[in-house]
Amino acid sequence: MTAPSNVASDTWKQPFLVGQMAPTSKELDVAACAVTGEIPAGLRGKFIQNGPNPRFAPVARYHMFDGDGMLHAIDFRDGSVAYKNRWIRTPMLEAEISAGRALYPGLADVMNFPDPALIGDAGPIKNPANTHIIRHAGRMFALYETGMPVEVTEELETLGIRDFDGKLPCGITAHPRIDPQTQQMFFFAYSPIPPFLRYFVADAEGNLVHAIELDIPAATMIHDFLITDEHAVFLDSPLRFDMEAFANGGPMVKYSPEGGTRLGVIPRFGQPDDITWYEIENGHVQHFWNAWHEDGVVELSGTFNSNPEFGMDTDDDLEESSASAQAGVATRFKVDLGTGEASVERFDDMEGDFCRFNEDRNGSRTRYHYMSGFRGERSLIGQFDTVVKYDDQTNQRWTWFSGKDHHVGEGVFAPDPNGTAEDDGWLLLTDHDHAANTTDVCVFDAQNVEAGPIARVHMPQKIPFGFHVNWFRADGGHRLA
Ligand SMILES: [Fe+2]
Incomplete structure (x- = not known):
């Protein structure tokens, strides 16, 4: 891509x-991709x-959270594998396409609103819809933070854009949880201005049936x-907004450990006063695996990071701003609802993120958890090189190293429709x-991750680094995170 003449090419x-x-500039449709190995029949x-895949040269400073969302779909059907990719045509991107250039600044300059005359009714802040893709009540949604x-x-x-028939008062995060039995969807929103936290539930038909504001x-x-069979579980971590510092050129979000770290547990359909908070040691969890509730104890796990840094300091030079490569480590948390005691137990020292599991068991006990980890050198967040599987029962770990100068994305679990075991x-x-x-989409036998891919689908073009992936079964079964 080349930059428009009125935007600095650098x-x-x-x-x-x-x-x-x-980013890639091409939208392709390829009916049959080259495959090495054998695609499982099931x-x-x-x-x-x-x-993120910015359509135009950024207005100024660019963070990976800013880029226009692009979907890449790899379709496994009848022995062949098709590929298709498309930008998500949000109203903001449509306005920029009409103008022929970027109009919206990135998060670091988000208050520099674009010229209203150029954006029509698209709104002053871009929603690039670039973070996740889910399906609920038979409809697919691209989500942003x-x-x-x-x-x-x-x-x-x-x-x-969808707003639950006008009932949704604000944008939501990209990590809803869906109960695999009831098909209810649980989700939330946070904001730098009050109310700081909102919690929602949609029923199996996609109707918003519960909406409350939580006081933090x-x-x-x-x-x-997370959810259990009875609860929603929130983390109130030290990653706190500092809008005054932001207005003066500092970072929007700062790690502020003096405010403490707490896990909040609330009944699924609870009211604001029904949440109970449990103090834990300071740290942040970007992604969780699963949670469950047994014998009065809520147990959950995720990658716990004592020094998160997202590279959003507006003081950085344009060519230097970057996020720390440090990620969290696999950690188990337990909250005793009776005694009020909460514990934190790191069970591995390999850094990683992109926590996934067999989400047909969301909210009930799971044994196997998957992660993208770091073994080799990396210079930037997201440069994972190792596929990791944990056994929560034995604390065993299996890994597959992608090789030097290879980076792996998030791994999603696709269940065998004829399978019975969790993995x-x-x-x-x-x-x-x-x-x-170049990029391959790799298929691993989830019971033998360390053996490496059993099949590689060779993409017709590079797939840029992305955030979340999902699996959508051809039989209509849900793969939801
Ligand atoms: Fe995420």
């Missing part, structure tokens, strides 16, 4: 726009990645949460060859 030269993070459905859901079709056509002491960045199925993820600038 806005492409930023840390989050090079290597695998550089693997039928779509593996879809959402991620703080955006209204954007409905898309399985053919990756954008249908528009300060505005906190809360990326993910009967496959793990699907991207493996990017940095030197060749």
Whole structure:
């Protein structure tokens, strides 16, 4: 891509726009991709990645959270594998396409609103819809950290912004949890201005049936949460907004351990006063695995990070701003609802993120948990090189190293429709060859991750670094995170 003449061409030269993070400019439809190995007969459905892919040269400073969402769909059907990718055509991106250039600044300059005359009714802040892709009540939604859901079709056509028939008062995060039995969807929103935290439930038909405001002491960045069979569980971590510092050129979010760290447990349909908070040691969890509730104890796990840093300091030079490569480590948390005691137990020292599991068991005990980890050198957040599987029962760990200069994405578990065991199925993820600038979508036997991929689907173009992936079974079964 080339920059429009009225935008400085060097806005492409930023840390989050090079290597695998550089966007693709092509929207392709490929009926049959080249495959090495054998695709399992039971693997039928779509593996879809959402991620940032800026359509135009950024206005100024660019963070990977800013890029226009692009969906890449890998369709496993009848012995062949098709590929398709499309931008998510949000109203903000449509306004920029009409203008022929970027109009919206990135998060670091988010208060520099675009010219109202150029954006029509698209609103002053971009929702790039670039973080996750889910399906609920038979509809697919692209989600962002703080955006209204954007409905898309399985053919990756954008249908528009959705607000639960006008009932949703604000944008939501990208990590709803769906109960696999009831098909209710539990989700939340946080904000730098009050109310700082809101909690919602939608029923199996997609109607918003529960909406409350939760009282927390300060505005906190809360990326993910959990459910048990009876509860929703929140983390109030030290990643707190500092809008005064932001207005003076500092970072929007700061790690502020003096405010403490707490886990909050509330009945699924509880009212604001029904939440109980439990103090734990300071740290942040970007992504959780699963939670369950047995014998009065809520147990959960995720990657716990004592020094999170997202590289959003507006004082940084344009070509230097980047996020710390440090990630969390696998950690188990227990909250005794009777005694009020909460414990934190790190059970591995390999850093990683992108926590996934067999989400057909969301909210009830799971034994196997998957992660993208770091073994080799990395210079930037997201440069994972190791596929990890944990056994929560034995604390055993299995790994597969992608190799030097290879980066793996998030691994999603695709259950074998004929399987019975929790890990009967496959793990699907991207493996990017940095030197060749090519991407494979790899299929692992989830019961033998350390053996490496049993099949590689060679993508017709590089898939840029993305955030979350999901698996959508061809039989209509839900894969939801
Ligand atoms: Fe996430």
